[in-house]
Amino acid sequence: MHEMGLMDAVLRMVTRVCEEEDVGRVDAIVLEVGELSGVLPHFLRECYEAIIEDTPYEHTRLEIETVPGTLYCHDCGHEFRPDLSDLRCPQCLSRNLTPRTGRDFTLKEIIPVFEEEDGESGDET
Amino acid sequence: MNPFKVIEVKESIFADNNADADRLRQELKGQGTYLLNLMSSPGSGKTSTLKRTIAALKDELRLGVMEADIDSDVDAAAITEAGARAIQLHTGGMCHLDADMTRQGIREFGTEDLDLVILENVGNLVCPAEFDTGAVKNAVILSVPEGHDKPLKYPLMFEVANVLLVNKIDVLPYFDFDLEKLTEYAHMRNPGLQIFPVSAKTGEGMDAWYDWLRREVKNWKSK
Numbered sequence: 001m002h003e004m005g006l007m008d009a010v011l012r013m014v015t016r017v018c019e020e021e022d023v024g025r026v027d028a029i030v031l032e033v034g035e036l037s038g039v040l041p042h043f044l045r046e047c048y049e050a051i052i053e054d055t056p057y058e059h060t061r062l063e064i065e066t067v068p069g070t071l072y073c074h075d076c077g078h079e080f081r082p083d084l085s086d087l088r089c090p091q092c093l094s095r096n097l098t099p100r101t102g103r104d105f106t107l108k109e110i111i112p113v114f115e116e117e118d119g120e121s122g123d124e125t
Numbered sequence: 126m127n128p129f130k131v132i133e134v135k136e137s138i139f140a141d142n143n144a145d146a147d148r149l150r151q152e153l154k155g156q157g158t159y160l161l162n163l164m165s166s167p168g169s170g171k172t173s174t175l176k177r178t179i180a181a182l183k184d185e186l187r188l189g190v191m192e193a194d195i196d197s198d199v200d201a202a203a204i205t206e207a208g209a210r211a212i213q214l215h216t217g218g219m220c221h222l223d224a225d226m227t228r229q230g231i232r233e234f235g236t237e238d239l240d241l242v243i244l245e246n247v248g249n250l251v252c253p254a255e256f257d258t259g260a261v262k263n264a265v266i267l268s269v270p271e272g273h274d275k276p277l278k279y280p281l282m283f284e285v286a287n288v289l290l291v292n293k294i295d296v297l298p299y300f301d302f303d304l305e306k307l308t309e310y311a312h313m314r315n316p317g318l319q320i321f322p323v324s325a326k327t328g329e330g331m332d333a334w335y336d337w338l339r340r341e342v343k344n345w346k347s348k
Contacts, residue, residue, distance in 0.1 A: 002252050005220050009138050021132050096313050110132040
């Protein structure tokens with residue numbers, strides 16, 4: 001499945017950043033998913049549940065923020081939010097379109113577990 | 126230890142792989158090996174295209190094929206028979222190859238003595254487009270029965286491609302496939318895309334593709 005490979009890349013990037021920033025346990029991973037990135041949040045969540053099993057991220061939450069997609073029409077200059085089942089310009093029906101926003105799939109931030117003493121936090125349900 | 130703050134990353138998920146792919150390209154440049162990433166849907170004729178290409182070029186270039194397609198362990202034998210070295214990579218059911226997996230394959234394969242290595246990526250038009258393998262160029266095969274609207278449905282694949290082989294043109298009369306429309310749609314996504322209509326079965330149009338490969342390998346080795 002497409003999203004499984006992507007989640008694998010997400011966890012590898014999170015692991016790399018945590019090493020660089022000296023983060024212990026991670027409370028939440030926050031992703032930004034563009035509407036035109038071809039990545040489906042529903043499947044990301046499903047793959048995430050499967051991929052974190054028996055890893056240090058077993059208790060880490062996944063937060064997904066969606067970024068709206070807009071397309072620009074090269075023929076009439078119209079900029080619009082597309083109907084994903086019909087990728088044509090609503091004004092002139094051209095297919096000569098370029099995404100302006102919503103193309104990216106980004107690791108926005110990592111929220112470390114708040115470690116006051118050596119509490120057993122991170123076991124939220 | 127940094128227990129309080131939120132770590133702002135704001136990096137594309139693909140950034141690490143892209144950087145790794147650039148490193149792999151430099152390594153391959155150093156040893157004078159040209160890596161081509163070949164992508165397509167299953168059933169588009171990748172293996173037949175490879176077999177004919179190997180037969181045409183094996184006397185002038187030292188060739189290798191890395192097979193990553195899930196259904197292709199039968200194909201590796203066909204490739205060896207055609208006259209190229211071949212290796213089967215195990216992607217563990219993954220839907221694409223990334224730069225790190227490609228590097229592991231390259232190391233296991235031993236490519237120092239090869240001029241051209243073709244990486245047969247996993248057969249689909251989505252995931253392989255997102256992950257740079259470290260190849261010098263990307264080629265896509267689209268076959269006539271798949272339809273001319275594929276560049277509209279899989280835009281990223283046609284954006285990252287440098288070359289498009291339109292395969293199975295010998296069956297054009299039997300399908301509602303419009304080569305002009307395909308060219309128009311593909312160039313909307315990628316104006317610089319080179320398109321070669323071919324039939325890997327009859328050999329029609331294949332010479333232009335061989336010439337492209339010869340030029341590419343020559344330029345890579347000389348620059």
